[in-house]
Amino acid sequence: MSFVKxxxxxxxxxxxxxxxxxxxxxxxxxxxxxxxxxxxxxxxxIINGQSNExxxxxxxxxxxxxxxxxMAGSNGGAKTFFGMDNSTDIRIAFEYGVSDNLTVGIGxxxxxxxxxxxxxxxxxxxxxxxxxxxxIPLAITLFGNAVVSxxxxxxxxxxPAYFGKFSDRMSYTAQAVLARQFxxxxxxxxxxxxxxxxxxxxxxxxxxxxxGVGGRxxxxxxxxxxxxxxxxxxxQASKDFAKTQGxxxxxxxxxxxxxxxxxxxxxxxxxxxxxxxxxxxxxxTTSTWTNGQFRWGFNISxxxxxxxxxxx
Amino acid sequence: MKHLILLMLCLPxxxxxxxxxxxxxxxxxxxxxxxxxxxxxxxxxxxxxxxxNIKTGAVYFKVAVNTFQFKKSLMQEHxxxxxxxxxxxxxxxxxxKLLDLPDLTKPGTYTVTVEGTLDMHGVKKTYREKGTLTVAxxxxxxxxxxxxxxxxxxxxxxxxxxxxxxEVVDVTVSGKYAPAK
Numbered sequence: 064m065s066f067v068k069x070x071x072x073x074x075x076x077x078x079x080x081x082x083x084x085x086x087x088x089x090x091x092x093x094x095x096x097x098x099x100x101x102x103x104x105x106x107x108x109i110i111n112g113q114s115n116e117x118x119x120x121x122x123x124x125x126x127x128x129x130x131x132x133x134m135a136g137s138n139g140g141a142k143t144f145f146g147m148d149n150s151t152d153i154r155i156a157f158e159y160g161v162s163d164n165l166t167v168g169i170g171x172x173x174x175x176x177x178x179x180x181x182x183x184x185x186x187x188x189x190x191x192x193x194x195x196x197x198x199i200p201l202a203i204t205l206f207g208n209a210v211v212s213x214x215x216x217x218x219x220x221x222x223p224a225y226f227g228k229f230s231d232r233m234s235y236t237a238q239a240v241l242a243r244q245f246x247x248x249x250x251x252x253x254x255x256x257x258x259x260x261x262x263x264x265x266x267x268x269x270x271x272x273x274x275g276v277g278g279r280x281x282x283x284x285x286x287x288x289x290x291x292x293x294x295x296x297x298x299q300a301s302k303d304f305a306k307t308q309g310x311x312x313x314x315x316x317x318x319x320x321x322x323x324x325x326x327x328x329x330x331x332x333x334x335x336x337x338x339x340x341x342x343x344x345x346x347x348t349t350s351t352w353t354n355g356q357f358r359w360g361f362n363i364s365x366x367x368x369x370x371x372x373x374x375x
Numbered sequence: 376m377k378h379l380i381l382l383m384l385c386l387p388x389x390x391x392x393x394x395x396x397x398x399x400x401x402x403x404x405x406x407x408x409x410x411x412x413x414x415x416x417x418x419x420x421x422x423x424x425x426x427x428n429i430k431t432g433a434v435y436f437k438v439a440v441n442t443f444q445f446k447k448s449l450m451q452e453h454x455x456x457x458x459x460x461x462x463x464x465x466x467x468x469x470x471x472k473l474l475d476l477p478d479l480t481k482p483g484t485y486t487v488t489v490e491g492t493l494d495m496h497g498v499k500k501t502y503r504e505k506g507t508l509t510v511a512x513x514x515x516x517x518x519x520x521x522x523x524x525x526x527x528x529x530x531x532x533x534x535x536x537x538x539x540x541x542e543v544v545d546v547t548v549s550g551k552y553a554p555a556k
Contacts, residue, residue, distance in 0.1 A: 085433075085435075085470070086397065086399075086426040086427075086428065086433055086434075086435035086470075087435055087437065087468070087470070089397075089399060089424075089426050089435075089555065090401075090424040090426075090435075090437055096422075096439060096442070098439075098441055098442070101441075101451075101452050101455060101456070102452050102455075102456050119447070119448030119449060120448070122447075122448065122449065163448065247462040247463075284456060284457045284460070285457065323457075324533075324536075325453055325457070325533070325536045325539070326449065366449055368447045368449065370446075370447075
């Protein structure tokens, strides 16, 4: 009797498993998939600094960066409409995705620092992309640029803007962007950076290391807070000499609001640095938040897909 | 002893018979197409998993939404980040049943009606759609095309891009199923 029962049950058991109308159990393992983490940052820039993001293949990014004058302090206030009558730097650039991992770009910046009338060529390469399963926990992107100044040479030889030879007009940046998205709302980037300026003033440094940090905190799908901060490692002798000239160097801090509208990414930001290029805002920031020497500015990014095959 | 042998014989028999009732596939193609004044959007994945029980008529589909590949990378980013919010709702799932179940053990082509619930973007909605099943020896080919109204699944299109995305999206399913092991 009991054997018959067991026999009966044994025959029914597998049948019962399959006969259930819920077939979802068959694919319990299908969720554990390794996918690249996308949109660690919304744009290729955090504020001043680079993000780990590159453009998609055949995408063109038209970028405009604008920094106004000091909001407060001796150059700000009501007489300059809180800095809006002045612009410390304006950058217009085209960047293009050669592949999903490689972006190249050209830009023109007014320049704000020792040199002005700057032409920039840049290369950005995505080495590693973070994955959802943490098999790759960190995104790594490499950035480099070369900048040439088209300004007229200064008269006096001691000036950093005196160009004895063409190479005096050049400066370079090499940077790694190490970024990670924590959860979905928060992304963090660390940016070890090296800036080289061929021509600098007395006691200034040609080559300088710096460390940047940047972050993005999402409020909604389209709105985020972005922050970036750069600490240049300037030697004491150089700082001391600058002080004798009545000048002080500061770390660059940017705080901004990022608004994404589908194709456009718009930043409204506040920074103490006057320049938009790494070659200048890292080593040459001489204005400080505490003196009211911060400014509002904006970055606009408009991305176009240039691949004709994608059109219908 | 006699019982035990019977039991041993009976077990694989029972398993074998019932396993053949379920056909499954791990690479069902799923694509959607949206025609809008500004631009057409189409995307595809082949990583949808699905199973059909030909005896009970139970049907199951599941897809990781972020496996959809778009031709434009920015579109793919917006799809995952802004519209489907795949970080919150990683999978889309359909559980349903074939109505008026034909005898799917016999080779042939059958037009069937499936009714069930699509759980997408955190919103469940009942659908009743037609599909075609082509039964051959050892395989079943499945195909269906149906429409999904994005608003039904709480997918919000901002007024700014309303000309870029259609309100109703055509979804196409096709796959070849083999008996589940």
